[in-house]
Amino acid sequence: MKKFSLLLTGLLTLFTVGTASTTTAHASSAVNNYISSQNIKPAKVTSALWGGFPKNAYRHGVGKPEGVVVHETANPNSTIYNEIAYMKSHYRSAFVHSFVDASHIINIANTKYLAWGVGFPGNSRFVQFEQVEVHSKSAFAHEISNAAWYTAYLLHQYGLKPNDAAYDGKGTVWSHGSVAKHLGGSDHTDPVGYYATTGKRYFGQSYKMSDFYQLVHSYYYDNFNGSASKPSSSATATELDKVTYTKTTATGKLSSQYTNYRLYNHVKNAYANTSKYSWSSVKATAGKTVYINNKGVKDKAGTTWYRFTFSTAKNAKQYWAYANAVDVD
Incomplete structure (x- = not known):
């Protein structure tokens, strides 16, 4: 067992269960x-x-x-x-x-x-x-x-x-x-x-x-973050990600990192016709409350997405965003 003699500052990490697709190694290793x-x-x-x-x-x-x-x-x-x-x-x-x-x-x-x-x-x-x-x-x-x-x-x-x-x-x-x-x-x-x-x-x-x-x-x-190299000849532009959805009821807030991501009407690349929305169109600010009603996890990448509204009104518009855009309560 490695024994450290190190100075203070501490934390450990746990994440949502995820799985990844295989990747192509680019090094001569x-x-x-x-x-x-x-x-x-x-x-x-x-x-x-x-x-x-x-x-x-x-x-x-x-x-x-x-x-x-x-x-x-x-x-x-x-x-x-x-x-x-x-x-x-x-x-x-x-x-x-x-x-x-x-x-x-x-x-x-x-x-x-x-x-x-x-x-x-x-x-x-x-x-x-x-x-x-x-x-x-x-x-x-x-x-x-x-x-x-x-x-x-x-x-x-x-x-x-x-x-x-x-x-x-x-x-x-x-x-x-x-x-x-x-x-x-x-x-x-x-x-x-x-x-x-x-x-x-x-x-x-x-x-x-x-x-x-x-x-x-x-x-x-x-x-x-997308492919680092050109897709192989067998890949097609219409290839979509498979997503496992779970109904979820939770509240949260837009995280301090939310501007690094985008709003969508579906999980990104899960449907052929996916629309993007700007954060300014919903008057977004860090800490703004969101009401989560669904969670999607991409089968290959293992990344998590949330569907939410900005109000509790019955017909409130629903949006999807990558999990890091939201801090779940």
Whole structure:
């Protein structure tokens, strides 16, 4: 079990259950190419929030994560459930938001609050998750896929774009080693060593953080922000997303990020004829109350959308928006 001696600032993360489509790896990496050729799909995100973790805000003036830190447990003999149990028992020393292995992405604390995984000042800036060491070619590929997709998922959730921090310490995708190098607060270098030795053991080639970043970049643009490359010849312009709907009754408020998204008359790309509306047309402001009556989750991307009105009037106009536009009560 990795034991940190790190400074305070903490939170862990849990999210709505999501699943992603496969993506095409663009890096010349044996691991990324294997993930693509085997059509490996990332695991669903499992929520397992524990109420015992501290709830401290991210740094003043920002108030939300500015990137994602990737860790590795440095324990070859542990399981994801043992690691989670250990962290709950030792959270006063250190904790992260989530854990990833070959089959799971488990969020154990709310990412709205910081975690204690890399010391000062990184704790107050980043969502953080641990990877558990795995011991086969397939397991390593699945774990890397899960970790890269989850990183892309977190970036999308907080309105961040992929940017490799390894070079100048100013990006959104960080290893623990990059945090230590550019920001201080720790002397750890994970997951660099684990990636290198495990990649070489099972794929004959060291796996690097630059390879991981390329996979994050691909997942982000393929699954969350449209395609990063031209569609294949088999894709059609009329391809629509399948959505699972759930009737929901809740109130909420427009979030501080609502202007990053748009209003629609249906879930985006779920119907052939979808109309957009401007926020100004509904006199929107952050904190404005909305009345939610339906939820849609895209089957492939796992993204969540809400249908709501701005009044309780019987014939009030209904709108759809991406979940991050709304803070649900």
